[in-house]
Amino acid sequence: MSKLASILKSWLPLAVVVTLVCGIIYVIAQQVYRNSANDPQIQLAEDTASQLEGGLQPSMLITGPPIDMATSLAPYLIIFNESGTPVVSSGQLDGRIPVPPPGVFEYSRINKEDRITWKPRSDVRHAVVIMHYKGSKSGFVLAGRSLRETEIRIGNLGTGILIGWLVTLFASLISVIFMELIINSRRNAT
Numbered sequence: 001m002s003k004l005a006s007i008l009k010s011w012l013p014l015a016v017v018v019t020l021v022c023g024i025i026y027v028i029a030q031q032v033y034r035n036s037a038n039d040p041q042i043q044l045a046e047d048t049a050s051q052l053e054g055g056l057q058p059s060m061l062i063t064g065p066p067i068d069m070a071t072s073l074a075p076y077l078i079i080f081n082e083s084g085t086p087v088v089s090s091g092q093l094d095g096r097i098p099v100p101p102p103g104v105f106e107y108s109r110i111n112k113e114d115r116i117t118w119k120p121r122s123d124v125r126h127a128v129v130i131m132h133y134k135g136s137k138s139g140f141v142l143a144g145r146s147l148r149e150t151e152i153r154i155g156n157l158g159t160g161i162l163i164g165w166l167v168t169l170f171a172s173l174i175s176v177i178f179m180e181l182i183i184n185s186r187r188n189a190t
Contacts, residue, residue: 048077129144
């Protein structure tokens with residue numbers, strides 16, 4: 001067997017393991033980042049739905065100037081009636097209140113809540129929690145915020161893992177070559 005074939009035979013299983021471990025680490029960390037992007041919206045949606053179920057009027061829950069969903073990192077609320085028509089909103093996109101696809105409302109009506117990545121415009125991605133509420137009037141609460149910072153973190157994570165993967169592959173290859181040289185020098189010495 002040639003030296004190159006011997007090195008590859010020793011190194012390839014190690015390279016596969018390193019690749020799998022790096023891939024698993026990336027997927028787990030990416031999911032943790034993405035799922036934690038929902039945390040403020042979960043609390044905001046649950047609290048707002050509870051207040052609406054308790055009889056508060058939607059207009060009493062949203063005050064202040066509208067949040068530009070295309071540029072702001074601030075969380076926002078949109079309250080919809082039972083048919084999915086916006087009633088009041090703290091967020092706007094292009095001067096309008098955007099509406100998610102109707103299937104989101106149907107899913108939330110059946111399951112009480114839905115957590116999605118919403119892309120109301122090609123360059124705008126948001127982590128959104130939609131809750132169905134019941135009371136004197138039923139409807140939906142949508143709490144959302146931009147994924148811009150989360151996606152930057154995920155990109156940095158991917159870059160870091162890619163660099164770590166390449167460095168580990170290179171170091172493991174050098175180690176295998178070094179071990180093969182030691183083994184061959186011992187064989188030749190005897």
